[in-house]
Amino acid sequence: MQFNFKRNFSIHRSTSVSMASSSQQEPHPLLYPYNDNDSLPAVDDKSNDGGDAPQVRIEAIPHYLALDASASISSLYVLIKLTAPPTSEFRQDLRHAPIDLVIVLDSSECSFDDSYMAHIKEALHFVIQNLGPFDRLSIVSFANQARRILPLRAMNNRGRKAAAAAAESIVVEGGSGNPAEGLKQGSRVLEERPYNDNPYASIILLSHTQQAWPICEKHLRFPIHAFGIGRDHDAVAMHAASDKSKGSYMFLKSYGAVLGAISSCIGGLFSVVAQDLCVTVAVTSPIEIKEAYTGGFKRVKSRKNSQVTIYAGDFYADQKKEFVVRIAIPRLFRENIDEFGKAPLVNIVCLYNDVVTQLSVVVKCPLLELDRPTATFLREMLEILRRIGTLERYKAGGRAYMLSTISSLKFQKATTRGDRLQKEFTTREKAFDECEAAPKKATKMKDSFIIDGNRIENWMVYKL
Structure with a gap:
């Protein structure tokens, strides 16, 4: 599903860490729990029938x-x-498992791209429009500090409006970014969910800055899909976070690739079975x-x-x-x-x-x-040993018998070895059946030759 979003974004630069909207005027996140998430809507019992x-x-x-x-x-x-299984094997109403998603994004000033916030907002609106009413979304923005600007909201009409307003409220902040603090707050959103959880939860991390603080392993409980953008991001730290959380790490050369990368990631999250x-x-x-x-x-x-x-x-x-x-x-x-x-x-x-x-x-x-055959392979080997036991036997036919056996085993084809003609691979009986069924259309010809001192009859059928 493709979503075209066209909007003129204005980029607001500020050296302070104050937020622009009322949703960002929250007290310090350590002072209160993240327990104001939307509850999940009721699910039809038929959708839980796994038969x-x-x-x-x-x-x-x-x-x-x-x-x-x-x-x-x-x-x-x-x-x-x-x-x-592919998604085509599921019923139409079961093809998308509901997800809880937290997007943690870098709002610190970017040194190589003045339009990066416009690309970030474009990707956010794409996610908002493509999540369903059973999916929930939260947004965390970080620079020196991290703030949850959108609680975990169900993406119904009301939730989409709240999410779109939160996305538009994000402004560029001064100072350096702190991805570790962003991941900490993003993890808290999922860990402190008070209502029944969606079966699958994940974090998307977008960052273009170096990691100055260590990432705590206890904040890697959920899969982190990390997008390192530009030349200045901390590839080692972001890869380590995604690797330990069993997520994924992606390198984007510029912010222009964010929308395509996010859409691909969302498609993957929708296909978790x-x-x-x-x-x-x-x-x-x-x-x-x-x-x-x-x-x-x-x-x-x-x-x-x-x-x-x-x-x-x-x-x-x-x-x-x-x-x-x-x-x-x-x-x-x-x-x-x-x-x-x-x-x-x-x-x-x-x-x-x-x-x-x-x-x-x-x-x-x-x-x-x-x-586990008990005799077949031993019998083959014993027969070969018997035929090459002496120089005379080896010259008389042992060598040919051995090479014929090797050819049979190497290409898994039946061959004639000495006086041993494997019946299931001959055309003799088939020739008789065809000649009896259509005597006027086929003529059988008999030929004979000698192998290892034994006369072998070869029946062939030539169609007229």
């Missing part, structure tokens, strides 16, 4: 599909793929989990190396996340093989909160099994 809501998909792929029953392996890698997703991978005894490769995501492994839990955070619609688990299979695992030559390997369960239906969801991946 037809799509779920995150899980797939487990081992890098070996089969392993001889008598063999052990110290490193078998299993790829775990998680895929969030799963929150606090964790994946538990468990193996059957005596298999052991040696390592889990999860990137920056937290993982916890059990003491007996039989289970690992991966905390994958939030999921956006259509998003894919992949993890790799390395396991070890001992020889004793042979006793777990069932009558079909399969052995249980990995059991995977995914748990998350559906932010659309506001329900807890459990998704189980089909049990991953490994083919």
Whole structure:
């Protein structure tokens, strides 16, 4: 959805930290709690029915599909793929999970762009117009100090008017910026919410100044999407804040790119479908989990190396996340093989909160099994060894048999090896069927040749 906002903005420069509107004439924020937020409107019970809501998909792929029953392996890698459903799979009324959003913006004087406040206000009006009545917005402005200029307001008609007035009231202030104080006040807005919270909350930080004060980790509870603008912003501090809060960091060369970047970020926040997703991978005894490769995501492994839990955070619609688990299979695992030559390997369960239906969801991946043939591969090797056991046998046909076997395994194709002609890959029976069905349209021709001292008949069908 695109929003075109055209307005002549007047930029007010001031060396004082006094605010221009009555909404900014609040006492010092430490003197009162942020408990004046709008309550959430009532939600239709039908929207909480998760019966037809799509779920995150899980797939487990081992890098070996089969392993001889008598063999052990110290490193078998299993790829775990998680895929969030697209928004098109949701009902129309469930495609947007309500969010609580706090925008923390830098109102200190900018040294490289005189029009930066106009771009900031344009982005604010875009956000205001695109949030829905179930979404809530708060605005915090900071220079040397930080002020909440808009409490958390529902973006209905009344809330949009209040937010637009607050956005227009922002003025440029003298002195340097203090992003740490801005984040502190923005976090308080979300932490001190007195009413039922929206299922997803986030902070957008816009700054063009250096970070002079350390950012306290307790203010990184909610995802921070940090936009560092221009050459003077503190990239290290903003990246650290977004990284620790599991948000994102974006670098913008100029304020002219703010609107496009904010619109992209809002689109991403609207597409969050799963929150606090964790994946538990468990193996059957005596298999052991040696390592889990999860990137920056937290993982916890059990003491007996039989289970690992991966905390994958939030999921956006259509998003894919992949993890790799390395396991070890001992020889004793042979006793777990069932009558079909399969052995249980990995059991995977995914748990998350559906932010659309506001329900807890459990998704189980089909049990991953490994083919453990007890004789097939040994029989192949024994046959090769028999045919190349002596120099005479090697020259007589052993070498050809071995190379034919290699060709079969390398490209996963059936081949003729000596007197062994694999029936399922021949055309002999098919030729008979076609000739019987249409004797006038086909002629069968019989040919024979000798391989390794054995006569092989080859049936081919030529269409007339």
